[in-house]
Amino acid sequence: MSCEFLQQINSMADFLEVVHMLYQLPTGVRGSLRACIWAEVQRRTAMPEPELTTLGPELSGLDTKLLLDLPVRLMDRLSNESIMLVVELVRAAPEQLLALTPFHRAALAERALQNLAPKETTVSREVLETLGPLVGFLGIESTRRIPLQTLLAHLSQLQGFCLGEPFATELGWLLTQEPLLGKPELWSQDEVEQAGRLVFTLSTEAISLIPREALGAESLERLLEKQQSWEQSRAGQLCGGPQLAPKKAALVAGVVRPTADYLPEPVPNCADVRGTFPAAWSATQIAEMELSDFEDCLALFAGDPGLGPEELRAAMGKAKQLWGPPRGFRPEQILQLGRLLIGLGERELQELILVDWGVLSTLGQIEGWSSAQLRVVVSSFLRQSGRHMSHLDFLHLTALGYTLCGLRPEELQHINSWEFRSPVEGGMWVVMLSQAALFLGNLHFQCSEDQLEVLAQLLVLPGGFGPVSNWGPEIFTEIGTIAAGIPDLALSALLREQIQGLTPLAISVIPAPKFAVSIDGSECGVTIREAEPNTGYTGYTDSCLQPQVVFSPTQLSSLTSVQAVAVTPEQMAFLSPEQRRAVAWAQHEGMESPEQQGRSTACGFQNWSQPSWILALAVCILGNLL
Structure with a gap:
């Protein structure tokens, strides 16, 4: 389904019927098509500014899935009845809420609260019950409207919700106040039990103040099991959140560290490891474990992603004591070891079958x-x-997975490019990715920029997709992280629809320096081609300003909010102030972020198609410099 097809549907009823069908697909709606849908909705209903009116009767037939996906700038125009439909959907299927960006979740929570409890009024327990999972995305000011006793009575429900950073930070501070749980250094086991996994909303310093007596072995084990169960749940995986390793370490410090500086570190048995977690113990402590205890807890060690290099080597050393040298490992033993295999040396890895x-x-x-x-x-x-590399089929390529990044660029060039396409009846080949590329495109590659570029080049060789400039957004979506290897010149020439086809994971994998690379073109409007012939990388300059960065502010502002949120801190560090503002603009769906308030929103980001964006951007830059 293309944007052009949707634009050609004349009847509003037919248009909404097609949109409804798209939203029922299990694969969801890709970012570029979502942007197109809501742009069309605004155009067809001739919507004025959002604050001036409410959604017209044409949209009364939208189901809750579409209402949940409504852009934030249109949210204030929903009727109270429509908002309550969304609230009911979120309570029944919180995973759909967690598929939204943090900004979108927060906006929806505040809009629902506005409907249930107008400003200047306290938030009752009934309102909290009605909001359900939306409570976790209230802002600081809204959270402070909840009476402390009401919040205290709601702690058990909050343990099952995803908590946004503002709410979690405020809750962590409130928990240490009276009449909630009070100062952490005065907590007993009752307070720890009452807080449950919400103890991780406290700061690391506050957690370290909890007395050892309050963290009994059984209580600590239950608390960590609750947190692990949450992290492994579907909602927990979608929720994400900050790394809790420092807070977990502070919580178990009384168990894994000696009670006095002059005492040796305790050596854990399997029960100790189960009562905490493997990464809580040092390499020395792991190395000194009894073999029988380590064997009983091997699955726990193999499944802990928090183990560092030293701990992995120590655990692998225990495994070698159990089973002998790696050259004798049986396949089922290798499968059991899993991530612990990272603890093997290079020579030992060579010995594995x-x-x-x-x-x-x-x-x-x-x-x-x-x-x-x-x-x-x-x-x-x-x-x-x-x-040989040229003899690997798609089964080999998918099995190799991350280890493909161990091949040099010149070796990757020997991959059979036909394995990047799928056969159809009659032996013909269609322009679509094979199962290998579909799988590889979902991996968070550790490949270098040169390696990624070779993988991307396999898709533009004769018989492939052709020049990147001709690719539709669906191709960028299908190839996933392989798109991160598209050369600088081709990336700089991508159009709005093509950029919106990039998956969030692909954006996060693009090497950070690419965001600051400057590219020179000879003159405006000429085709920029890759130096090497037959690569398929072609595109056009979009301005007369030279040099030009790979991603201009205008291109970055065209990212969908989900894409913009995927830009990593490392990538942001390479961006200019104008580029960072463009990313923030996209993250907030074209609305001003708190950092942008006071600046004009007319900084050239609203209209991609007009060439006057250069002048507008220049005015914006000058305005911020003065």
Whole structure:
């Protein structure tokens, strides 16, 4: 389904029927099509400014899924009845709320609260019950409208919700106040039990003040089990949130550290590890464990992503004591070890038997290998299997997974590009990705920029998709993170619809320096081509300003909010002030972020198609410099 097709539907009723059908698809609606849908909705209903009117009767038939996805700038125009429909949907299926950006979640929560409890009024327990999961995304001011006794009575429900950063930070502070749970240094086991996993909303310093007596072995184990259960749940995975490793370490410090400086570190048994978590223990403590205890807890060690390099080596050392040298590991033992295999040295990795499909795919799905280890794994497989890169089919490529980044760029060039397309009846090939590329495009690659570029080039070779400038947004979506390898020149020439086809994961994988790379073009409007022939990388300059960055402020402002949120702190560090403002503008769906308040929103980001954006951007930049 393309944007052009939607634009050609004349009847509003037919248009909404098609949109409804799209939103029922299990694959969801890709970002570029979502942007197109809501742009069309605004155009067709001839909507004036959002604050001037309410949504017309044409939209009364929108179902709750569409209402939930309504852009924030239109949210204030929903009727109270429509808002309550969304609230009911969120309570029944909170995962749909968590698919939205943090900004969107917060806006929806505040709009629902506005409907239930006007400003200047307190938030009752009944209102909290009605809001359900939306409570976790209220802002600081709204949170302070909740009476402390009401909040105290609601703690058990909050433990099952995703909590946005503003709400969690405020809640963590409130928990340490009277008449809630009071100062953490005065907590007993009752307060710890009452807080449950909400204890992680406290600061690390506050957690470290909780007395050891309040953290009994059973109480601590239950608390950590609750947190782990939440993190492994579907809602917990969608929720994300900050890393809790420092807070967890502070919580278990009384168990894993000696009670006095002059005493040796305690050596854990399996019960101790189960009562805490493997990463809580140092490499020395792991190395000194009894073999029987380590064996009983092997699955816990293999499944803990928090183990550092030293701890992984220590755990791997215990495994070698159990089973002997790696060259003798059986396939089922390698599968059991999982991520602990990162603790092997390069020579030991060479000794592993990798021709077993289960072993190869297990290693290919492990994140955290060093570059040298990646090289060893993939080289060992090629040597043991007697295969050349050109002979690998899509099954081999998917099994290799992350370890493909162990191949040099010149070796990656030998991958059979036909394996990046799918056969259809009659032996013909269609312009779509094979199962290999679909799988690889979902990986958070550790490849270098040169390696990613080679993988992307496989898609534009003869018989492939053709020049990048001709790709539709659906191609960018299908290839996923492989799009991060598109060269600078081609990226700088992408149009709005193409950019919106990039997956959020692909954006996060784009090497951070690319965001600051300057590109020179010869003159305005000429085609910029890759230096090497037949690469398929072509595009056009979009301004007369030279040099030009890979992603101009205008391009960055065209990101969907989900894409803009995916821009990493490392990437943001390479952006100019104008580029950062463009990303913030996109994150907030074209509305001013708190940092932008006081600046004009007419800084050239609203209209991609008009060439006057250059002048508007220049005026904006000058205005901020004066």
